[in-house]
Amino acid sequence: MKTLFTALAVLTLTLFGCQQSRGMNEENNKKMEEMSGETRTAVFAGGCFWCTESDFEKVPGVIEAVSGYTGGHVKNPTYEQTSAGGTGHVEAVEVVYDPRRVTYGQLLTWFWRHVDPTDGGGQFVDRGEQYRSVIFTADEEQRRLAEASKKELAASGRFDKDIVTEILPLGEFYRAEEYHQDYYEKNPIRYHWYRFNSGRDQFLEKVWGEQSPESIPEAGGKMKSDAMNMSKESEMSAAAGMEKEKTYIIPDDEELRRRLSPLQYEVTRKDDTEPPFNNAYWDNKEEGIYVDIISGEPLFSSRDKFKSGTGWPSFTRPLVPENIVEKEDRAWFTIRTEVRSRHADSHLGHVFKDGPPPTGLRYCLNSAALRFVPKDKLEEEGYGRFLKQFE
Numbered sequence: 001m002k003t004l005f006t007a008l009a010v011l012t013l014t015l016f017g018c019q020q021s022r023g024m025n026e027e028n029n030k031k032m033e034e035m036s037g038e039t040r041t042a043v044f045a046g047g048c049f050w051c052t053e054s055d056f057e058k059v060p061g062v063i064e065a066v067s068g069y070t071g072g073h074v075k076n077p078t079y080e081q082t083s084a085g086g087t088g089h090v091e092a093v094e095v096v097y098d099p100r101r102v103t104y105g106q107l108l109t110w111f112w113r114h115v116d117p118t119d120g121g122g123q124f125v126d127r128g129e130q131y132r133s134v135i136f137t138a139d140e141e142q143r144r145l146a147e148a149s150k151k152e153l154a155a156s157g158r159f160d161k162d163i164v165t166e167i168l169p170l171g172e173f174y175r176a177e178e179y180h181q182d183y184y185e186k187n188p189i190r191y192h193w194y195r196f197n198s199g200r201d202q203f204l205e206k207v208w209g210e211q212s213p214e215s216i217p218e219a220g221g222k223m224k225s226d227a228m229n230m231s232k233e234s235e236m237s238a239a240a241g242m243e244k245e246k247t248y249i250i251p252d253d254e255e256l257r258r259r260l261s262p263l264q265y266e267v268t269r270k271d272d273t274e275p276p277f278n279n280a281y282w283d284n285k286e287e288g289i290y291v292d293i294i295s296g297e298p299l300f301s302s303r304d305k306f307k308s309g310t311g312w313p314s315f316t317r318p319l320v321p322e323n324i325v326e327k328e329d330r331a332w333f334t335i336r337t338e339v340r341s342r343h344a345d346s347h348l349g350h351v352f353k354d355g356p357p358p359t360g361l362r363y364c365l366n367s368a369a370l371r372f373v374p375k376d377k378l379e380e381e382g383y384g385r386f387l388k389q390f391e
Contacts, residue, residue, distance in 0.1 A: 047123025061102030136170040268346040276311025279367035295344035
């Protein structure tokens with residue numbers, strides 16, 4: 001019996017490994033194919049490079065955004081050296097783009113709509129020389145376009161203070177440590193929490209309003225909307241603000257045993273797992289949101305639900321990241337990442353890094369830990385703030 005178990009385990013791991021390798025190869029091949037054509041680079045500094053990289057990687061035509069350091073006098077600086085100050089370097093992002101799909105001028109427009117160009121002491125909560133906003137130009141054409149765009153922004157009357165973003169010649173660009181690359185994808189919960197508390201999106205919403213950075217001019221001046229993915233951070237940030245003000249009352253264990261079904265109790269309180277393909281929401285296609293079965297705190301949206309083939313409801317990202325807690329799970333002879341609800345501390349399921357775009361994540365959940373609120377019941381049940389998602 002042990003031999004059979006071992007053989008099955010090896011087969012499962014082999015199949016999983018093949019799927020992972022195939023997915024990675026397809027992604028790498030796509031990137032290599034894109035980079036085999038004509039590409040150009042542009043370098044921008046807009047505060048913390050986690051946010052700047054995340055923002056630029058959403059632009060159609062951008063192949064890659066790399067976090068790094070530039071503008072200073074120290075060779076091969078580390079994050080610790082740059083953070084300590086005195087190197088002259090700033091946290092910057094090198095943007096590799098396809099000029100047939102997006103122009104340098106359009107990237108400039110995108111940059112201005114993601115920074116506070118009037119703040120010379122840093123960006124948002126990040127203070128210090130390493131967080132100041134800078135456009136680094138590689139040649140005379142980039143310098144000319146950058147200067148013209150800065151002058152145009154100043155004349156727009158959008159800001160009541162001077163535009164102090166620097167325009168400097170590009171020197172050596174040093175790639176940052178690997179753990180900084182794609183930080184928003186590797187650590188989505190921490191990243192969204194940091195971004196919300198930075199005040200970045202709140203500032204942009206205040207300044208740009210309906211012209212916030214969810215759209216970028218295509219070649220020829222037409223506006224191309226990428227709002228479905230790009231407005232998500234703003235939606236989650238706004239929801240997070242409301243969540244901070246909300247108090248959840250969690251019944252005691254005796255009351256929970258009365259209210260919940262035996263399966264719901266075992267899943268949420270004993271970390272059990274319900275059977276696949278035999279649960280309430282694995283195949284639910286209705287529009288609405290999923291809330292914690294105990295507290296009612298909003299967790300996931302049908303807009304981020306996808307068919308994973310596992311037999312459990314699966315999502316690419318949380319509706320309100322601040323309501324999700326990740327924990328290391330070493331059960332079943334492996335290491336996984338468990339997800340729990342913040343207020344009720346319900347066991348929800350696990351998150352895996354084999355999901356579809358735009359996050360590459362798969363939140364695999366138990367229906368027994370969730371309650372579905374249909375779109376037409378959101379207002380009635382106190383979740384009206386999420387209705388904008390379904391317009």
